[in-house]
Amino acid sequence: ALIPMLETIESHFRELAPAVDFCSLRFVAEQNEAIEVRQGILQPVETDDDVGVMITVVDKGGLGYAATSDLTLSGLRAALAQATDWARQTAGHTVVDHGRIERPAPVGQYTTTVGEPWSQAPLGDRIGRARIECERLKTDDRVVDWSASLWWIGSEQLYLTSDGGRTHQRFEYLIPGLSVTANEGSETVSRRFGGFDFGRQGGLEILDQVGFHQQAPRLADEVLQLLAAPNCPTGAMDLLLSPDQMYLQIHESIGHPLELDRILGDERNYAGTSF
Secondary structure (H helix, E strand, O other), rough: OHHHHHHHHHHHHHHHOOOOOEEEHHHHHHHEEEEEEEEOEEEOEEEEEEEEEEEEEOOEEEEEEEEEOOOOOOHHHHHHHHHHHHHHHOOOOOOOOOOOOOOOOEEEEEOOOOOOOOOOOHHHHHHHHHHHHHHOOOOOEEEEEEEEEEEEEEEEEEEEEEEOOOEEEHHHHHHHHHHEEEEEEEEEEEEEEEEEHHOOOOOOHHHHOOOOHHHHHHHHHHHHHHHHHHOOOOOOOOOOOHHHHHHHHHHHHHHHHHHHHHOOOOHHHHHHOOO
């Protein structure tokens, strides 16, 4: 359904043909659907669509960018004008000369391999999968909160450059999750499975790949074991971190401080440029 829109945007970009050293357009359309069944009750199914373009301009050593959700020719022209204005204002005032940075003109296409498409399963079936696993988490009166979720993301991206670059990519992700919380007296503990720990592309076949349908009994058993476990000892000792905790620790404590945009004081991450 997006192909005509992509063709129109590409045509608009070629028509604009700005008189600058370099210009790029990055189009992103993302769809999300999130299903959660909590304590046996279906929560409101969340869906959203997000579409927009970011234009980057390099001219006379300066760099500027502007984003817009107005994908008409006039909307793109206005974003281009804003990005060009910023580029010319920053020329000669940046830490680096952006005009001397070689920018590739990538050409290619990529589509996620999907075995069992999310969109081809009826909504009732998608909800039913979460409902079954939610019910299997409630194994004991001490289990006070429990939920199962399925989060699907579909993303389409088109990247164009003024020197002939063109890449088109289609990504699909499925992120399943389970959560269970138990309480006894003043002790409350939780166990979780899934979420961003998976970080993989595909469709409903991911559920079988990660053993989603086998996790609920194990999780419910573990949360009760954790509830009865003695407190951790105190003192100086070696600490063993599981991989999912380790990569999060590296991400937060090392990765973010090393981002060049933050070092230079220019937050570019959410502006669509690599850091």
